[in-house]
Amino acid sequence: MAENFDYLADVNAKTLHWSFKVFVVRAWDVPSRFNDKEVMSMELVLQDSKGHRLQASIPKPLVKKWKDVIVEFQMYTMKNFVVLDNTTYPKVTPDKYILVFSHRTRVHHVEHPSFPLDAFRLKSFKELLNADKLDDSELIDIIGEVVGKEDPRDLVTSKGVETKRLAIILQDLDNNKISCALFGKMVDELLPHLHDGRVEPLIVVLQYFKPNRWNGKTSVQSHFYVSKLHINDGLKEVVGFRNRLLSGVAASSSRISQVSSQGGWSGADEINQGAVLVKTIEQALNVKEEGPIWICASIVSLNVGKDDWFYKSCRKCPKKVDTPIGNRYECTRCGHTHGCASLRFKVQVMVHDGTGSITLLLWDKETSQLCGKKAEQVMEDDVIGDDAYPPTFDNMMDRKVLFKINVKSANIKGFDQIYTVMKICDDEDIIEKNMPKEIAESTSTFFTVRLDGMEECISTLKCKTPGKRTTSLLNPANQEMNENEDEGQLSTNRGGRKGVKKIKANMAQVQH
Numbered sequence: 001m002a003e004n005f006d007y008l009a010d011v012n013a014k015t016l017h018w019s020f021k022v023f024v025v026r027a028w029d030v031p032s033r034f035n036d037k038e039v040m041s042m043e044l045v046l047q048d049s050k051g052h053r054l055q056a057s058i059p060k061p062l063v064k065k066w067k068d069v070i071v072e073f074q075m076y077t078m079k080n081f082v083v084l085d086n087t088t089y090p091k092v093t094p095d096k097y098i099l100v101f102s103h104r105t106r107v108h109h110v111e112h113p114s115f116p117l118d119a120f121r122l123k124s125f126k127e128l129l130n131a132d133k134l135d136d137s138e139l140i141d142i143i144g145e146v147v148g149k150e151d152p153r154d155l156v157t158s159k160g161v162e163t164k165r166l167a168i169i170l171q172d173l174d175n176n177k178i179s180c181a182l183f184g185k186m187v188d189e190l191l192p193h194l195h196d197g198r199v200e201p202l203i204v205v206l207q208y209f210k211p212n213r214w215n216g217k218t219s220v221q222s223h224f225y226v227s228k229l230h231i232n233d234g235l236k237e238v239v240g241f242r243n244r245l246l247s248g249v250a251a252s253s254s255r256i257s258q259v260s261s262q263g264g265w266s267g268a269d270e271i272n273q274g275a276v277l278v279k280t281i282e283q284a285l286n287v288k289e290e291g292p293i294w295i296c297a298s299i300v301s302l303n304v305g306k307d308d309w310f311y312k313s314c315r316k317c318p319k320k321v322d323t324p325i326g327n328r329y330e331c332t333r334c335g336h337t338h339g340c341a342s343l344r345f346k347v348q349v350m351v352h353d354g355t356g357s358i359t360l361l362l363w364d365k366e367t368s369q370l371c372g373k374k375a376e377q378v379m380e381d382d383v384i385g386d387d388a389y390p391p392t393f394d395n396m397m398d399r400k401v402l403f404k405i406n407v408k409s410a411n412i413k414g415f416d417q418i419y420t421v422m423k424i425c426d427d428e429d430i431i432e433k434n435m436p437k438e439i440a441e442s443t444s445t446f447f448t449v450r451l452d453g454m455e456e457c458i459s460t461l462k463c464k465t466p467g468k469r470t471t472s473l474l475n476p477a478n479q480e481m482n483e484n485e486d487e488g489q490l491s492t493n494r495g496g497r498k499g500v501k502k503i504k505a506n507m508a509q510v511q512h
Contacts, residue, residue: 003019003077004019005019005020005021005048005077006018006019006020007020007048007049007050007052008020008022008046008047008048008050008052008053008054008095009050009052011054011083011095011097011099012083012097013083013084013085013097015083016080016081016082016083016102016104017079017080018079018080018081018083018099019077019078019079020046020048020077020078020079021048021049021075021076021077021110021114022046022047022048022075022076022078023046023047023073023074023075023076023113023117023119024044024045024046024070024071024072024073024074024076025045025046025047025053025072025073025117025119026043026044026045026072026092026207026208026226026228027042027043027044027045027070027071027072028042028043028225028226028228029041029042029043029063029225030042030043030225031225036161039060039063040060041057041058041059041060041063042057042058042063042066042067042070043055043056043057043058043092043225043226044056044057044058044070045092045093046078046099047117049114049115051118053093053095054093054095054097054098054099055086055088055091055092055093055095055098055099056078056081056098056099056100056101057098057099057100057101058101059100059101062101062102062103062105066101066107069107069109070107073117073119074109074110075109075110075113075114075117076107076108076109076110077106077107077108077110078105078106078107079105079106079107080102080104080105080106081099081100081101081102081105082099082100082101082102083097083098083099083100084097084098084100085097085098086098089137090136090137090138090139090210090223091137091138091139092139092208092226094138119207120141120143120205120207120237121140121141122141122142122143122205122237123140123141123142123211124172125142125144125170125172125174125176125177125178126172126174126176128140128142128178128211128218128220129176129178129218131218133213134211134212134213134218135211136210136211136212138211139208139209139210139223139226139227140208140209140210140211140220141205141206141207141208141209142170142178142205142206142209142220143172143203143204143205143206143237143238143241144170144171144172144178144203144204145170145171145172145201145202145203145241145245146168146169146170146190146193146194146202146203146204146256147169147170147171147177147256148168148169148177148256149166149167149168149169149194149256150166150167150168152164152165152166152187152191153165153166155183163183163184164183164184164187164188165181165182165183165187166181166182166183166186166187166190166191167179167180167181167182168180168182168190170204170206173241173244173245178218178219178220179217179219179220180206180209180219180220180221181219181220181221181222182221182222182229183221183222184222186222186227186229189229189231190204190229190231193231194256198256201242201245201246202231202256203233203238203241203242203245204229204230204231205229205230205232205235205237205238206220206222206227206228206229206230207227207228207229207230208223208226208227208228209221209222209223209227210222210223210227212291213289214289214291214292216277267402267404267423267424267425268425268427268430271294271402271425271430271434277293277294278294278295278296278402278434278435278436279293279294279295279436280295280296280353280354280355280356280436280438280439281295281297281351281352281353281355281356281357281358282355282356282438283355283436284358284405284407284419285356285358287407287412288412289407289412290407290408290409290412291406291407292404292405292406292407292422293404293405293407294402294403294404294405294434295351295353295358295402295403295405296353296400296401296402296403296431296434296435296436296439297351297352297353297358297400297401297403298351298352298353298398298399298400298401299349299350299351299370299396299397299398299399299401300350300351300352300357300397300398301349301350302347302348302349302350302389302393302396302397303347303348303349303350303359304347304348304389304393305388305389306384306385306388306389309345309346309347309375309389309390309393310343310344310345310346310375310378310379311343311344311346312329312341312342312343312344313341313342313343313344314329314331314336314338314341314342315336315338315340315341315342316331316336316338317331317336318344318363318364319331319332321341327339329341342376343374343375343376343379344363344364344375345362345363345364345367345368345375346361346362346363346364346367347361347362347367347393348360348361348362348418349362349396351401351403353436353439354438354439355438355439358419359417359418359419360403360405360418360419360420360421361418361419361420361421362421362424363420363421366421366423366424367396369424369426370395370396370399370401370424370426371392371393371395371396372392372395373392378390378392399426400426400428400431401424401425401426401431402424402425402426402430402431402434403421403423403424404421404422404423404424405419405420405421405422406419406420406421406422407419408420
């Protein structure tokens with residue numbers, strides 16, 4: 001008598017006695033947050049005969065039991081699960097529930113599958129490129145030929161973990177192209193296949209990748225541990241793609257071209273390539289999607305004092321170094337030891353464009369470009385008075401600049417009102433050509449700030465304390481800056497609101 005099985009779509013939390021016949025579409029390990037060599041759980045995506053999918057989780061105590069038993073693309077019967085709410089984000093499966101293995105769960109391999117497996121749910125490039133809005137909570141599958149590549153880059157995450165990044169360009173059968181960013185082990189998996197002079201098409205399937213759209217450009221990227229790169233000539237999807245691709249087409253002398261890395265572009269290069277749309281500050285403060293945007297604004301205030309415009313860093317990388325051990329500094333990121341630390345800029349400024357004001361965090365490269373000196377030069381050359389910033393920073397005041405800023409989730413939700421600057425462009429011709437229409441047509445200047453109807457308060461303050469600008473007013477926010485942040489990690493503090501309140505209070509005192 002044939003055994004009856006439940007369907008994944010019927011799962012609910014009312015019972016534990018579930019019995020399924022399913023394929024394992026995807027299996028991956030999730031490491032511990034505290035030790036990446038320790039597996040915290042093993043995650044699965046299951047698919048039944050109706051094509052419905054559900055995520056299952058094997059907790060740490062049971063991982064060893066099932067690790068070498070459950071294999072991707074194989075069929076199993078599985079019984080007895082605990083059912084919990086699915087709180088993962090982004091969701092690998094959209095269902096409300098997730099299955100959790102217990103000590104009573106039973107799994108048996110099915111040698112002869114009773115229904116076929118369609119492992120990939122491929123999204124077309126056209127669908128992604130033409131979508132009005134991409135759902136970044138959904139992970140997708142795509143297939144394409146690798147037709148372009150950048151040089152791989154070494155990265156260090158905000159947690160100090162070393163990793164790699166590789167950008168490639170994929171093309172579909174209709175010659176539509178999408179860029180893709182690979183991270184970590186996937187870079188090492190793909191690099192051996194990207195040798196110069198390759199004449200055979202390199203076709204890949206990207207499974208559970210995250211779609212993105214920044215500045216109007218659509219791309220995909222790997223998402224932590226769930227994403228998988230398939231470079232398998234035997235997959236039926238790859239065979240079908242290759243047959244259609246090469247049907248009546250002569251072999252090319254080289255199918256993969258080298259492209260320049262956008263990460264290596266200067267701000268001017270990026271803008272001249274037409275890769276950006278400059279927004280007003282008012283628009284920037286109301287964006288609803290994370291990612292980089294450009295704004296055009298003038299620096300009207302410096303949120304720095306005598307000793308809080310720099311930090312001590314490793315001489316080999318931008319990681320902050322703390323108190324020396326003996327007479328040597330040791331970097332916790334790269335392991336480099338040295339007798340003296342390097343100085344790097346970390347400067348908070350306020351900028352204005354006629355539609356609003358915003359607080360920005362400038363790191364070493366951008367600050368050097370604007371003030372014309374390195375941090376160590378400023379420390380040596382400038383005579384800094386009590387509670388005042390270095391006079392060199394006056395070169396930055398009232399400068400109209402194009403800023404590329406990173407909009408984070410915390411910025412959108414209002415938890416963090418300080419935006420990190422990724423790149424700048426101070427070329428006057430480029431600024432003039434790319435200035436938003438709203439700013440160009442505005443009759444307001446970049447030299448007047450209005451807060452609560454009080455006009456020209458900043459100018460008044462400049463006259464009264466020319467060496468300090470609005471430093472004393474803004475110091476409370478700056479003192480709360482998280483000094484443990486690394487340069488380039490696109491992270492800031494949460495001191496903005498207190499600083500603004502302090503500004504208003506001090507301005508009221510100035511008027512009286």
